[in-house]
Amino acid sequence: MGAEPQRLHVVFFPLMAAGHMIPTLDIAKLFAAHHVKTTIVTTPLNAPTFTKALNTTTTTTIDVEVIPFPNSNEADGIPEGIENFDQFTSNEMAVKFLKATTLLQQSLEQILEKHKPDCLVADMLLPFATDVAAKFNIPRLVFHGTNYFSQCVTHSMIKYEPFKTVSSDDEEFLIPYLPHEVKLMKSQLPDMMRGDLDMDMDIVNSEWMEIFVRAMEAEAKSYGVIVNSFHELEPEYADYYRNVIGRRAWSIGPVSLCNRENEAKFQRGKDSCIDEHECLNWLNSKKPNSVVYICFGSLAQVSNSQVEEIAMGLEASEQDFIWVLRGSNTKNIEEFEKRVEGKGLIIRGWAPQVLILDHEAIGTFVTHCGWNSTLEGLSCGVPMVTWPVFAEQFYNEKLVTQVLETGVGVGAKEWNRMVEGIKWEDIRDAIRKLMVGEEALELRSKAKKMKELARMAVEVGGSSYCDLSSLIQELSSYNNATTYARD
Template sequence: MMSTEIPQLHVMFLPFLGLGHMIPTLDMAKLFGARGVKTTIVTTPVNSPIFSKAIQRISKDLGVQIGIKIINFPCVEVGLPDGCENVDTIPKGETSMEMTINFFKAVSMLQESVEQLLSECKPNCLVADMFFTWANESASKFGIPRLFFNGSCSFSLCVPAACMIHEPHKHVSSDSELFVVPGLPGDIKFTRKQFPEFMLSNDDNNGFAKLLKKTNEEDLKSYGIVFNSFYELEPTYADYCRNVLGKKAWHIGPVGLCNRNFEDKAWRGKQSSIDEHECLKWLSSKKPDSVVYICFGTLAEFSFAQLMEIALGIEASGQDFIWVVRKNKKDEDGNEDWLPEGFEKRIEGKGLIIRGWAPQVLILEHESIGGMVTHCGWNSTLEGVTAGVPMVTCPLFADQFYNEKLVTQVLKIGVSVGVEEMRNMGVSAKREAIEKALKEIMVGDEAEEMKKRAKSLGLMARRAVEDGGSSCSDLNALIQELSSM
């Protein structure tokens, strides 16, 4: 007698090799797995521990099994240091752009290895990150849909898509002249300085610009898009993506809310460089909504002079704060001369500096946090939204200027520090601007209204992932559609 058992749906995830992409991908796999879907994550040897430790906890706590497949990353072959398998580890300095281009060359060379896995594992769907420009081609070879994982939000996909269609940036007289993005609701304005180079360049010899342009084109050709966002946050732009751009799209976030226990929140990505309990104890000594959390993401590389400006701006604002500095910045003599003289003594009890990786979600969820300063990377932005805190926006590159406009112009839960130009390294924010923006979100005339709006969005985010919520329903609908194919 023939079996009528329905085969288990199998989804393979291919995250880009950076913590900001791998962390939400793991959360997605966890969400799919909790609904009975077989899930497999593809990564490289150096990156595998980031997944394996978390997967052990997920298996123990939830009984959800997530598979890992490891492929070699050709770092040495393209001129990268041995073991440079993560964008966060690309050497900084004068050769950083060359090294970044080499890194993306190595990513382009992974196609054959991934297709070998597709042949062996026979998944029903490939969820591939935005930088795998060959993913559509690979998925089509095996007759399966490729879903494009958009590490950002609908708004930040719609802005460049609308600009590629209408090209408003070609009709301004200077790089600093504001233009409105045509066809996009909300009267959204930018300057050419705030756009990535690939949007502006007609130089066919610019390999990196060509790569990013192809990335955008290929992503829009995929079967559909999965967003780490929720419909209520950006309904106008979610509808624009579906109805104007004509894309199938599912908003299943905030995916990070699948992490319920202390360890999953504390050890997302890396182990914290500060004792989580001591950090929370320090926060508990402060009044509700009185502390600013300051963090510029994993890729920001500031000069000593810029760090000095940030420190002086923070101090002048008079606000209690936690400031995350990703690396222990020292000069050749081993001195931390980026800190103003006597700074740490003056801020004793008032400020906490974390040198390295911080338990960001745990910090933001604490009742004493009343605002954050962010580079506007989407993970941090969404974590700020979910925690219900207003933001000071300080974008650096990539989609961060788009995310800033969403926070400040659309949601009205943030204040810009005034960065006017996209840069690969650091920002040019002055201490006076930092001081002013911090005071605006914490004690300014509009602070209470911003806080009310932010807290309302935080509640919406949590409702979205509950049973019957918009993100929960979108994820169930996506799984049902994939199962029926």
């Protein structure tokens, strides 16, 4: 009789950015709940994001392995003590940071040598992970942090370059061969894609493109892709991704739903400047569907003038609200804060977003359309005012407003990491459209339906539960076959 197969061991290696680390932790929890041994690899200053949240979960054991971030002599231009993508405000520094992450390869190899895991799940923007996994003869799974829809849009953009059919930045063009009619403007595309892809671009954009192309090549050679989505949300795009683009993929989301207790929801991410009970007490004092929640994620910056426009728009909408403000741009906000006391709650810094969105008082979510936030909004059944800023957020907006029809746009037209240029009247009108009248009821009913489908997907027997189970089964078979081949 052969030796009994060992318990499956998966190592997770997320990009050092809140929007990548938080869902990776949730994915690790899901694997651990399926009795898989799980280890997360990160750097010293990012470790608390994991250890703090793990201290509140008594049911799952997840190990955290800490590897040193390259020092400032090794990492060109990265100041000492900076280890997270969220700390950069320029594209140039972001590119330097991604280049610095390639220096983590040796440390990652040492971890794999020590643990001898059966699989490596690594972020799309850490493409060297495919080579590392091949060296240890184990499968590498890619984690994107986004959905099928935006992957399909990106594929169509690169392959067919439809933006070349328009002459101006604000003229719409159709994205070809997608299951739905989706239109975009050139101004809503990333800088690196706005011009002709084969033309000389400025250095930062061409470096971005280089990183992106390398990531896509590494993904094509990988074992497959884990997607934080669920089949019922975007079935045509999951099929397109698998059959047209030709990727193996497993939908295992919404991964945020693994946090069932309020405490677990509150502990996700960084420390909040608001107490869990203070936040819940404020929400408990409000009627169902009566509060607007506004937040732009961890990377976007909001200009001072836009802060003032948002304040005027919120006040003119006459709705109760929770507004998350990051950074120092709180000029003139103190007076506004006093004026709206009781009606508006301003949270400075990090907010317990899932805890807030999941509360029955929330009626609308004004969002930058980052995928984590968008999916959290959908899985809590909250209709959205879409206000995309950069990355693939303009694509996510189209999914919400045109495909799922669970939101309305505020009118953002410019791909730019700085949130600016939207007038208070447009903010007021978009909010009122989702909070008052017939259209609001219709959008809310579609959003609530999405919430039901999301919850069913992650329950035992649901589509995401089954996808995760079959992936774990496949990895176990792969591991056993490889073990027997070595024996």
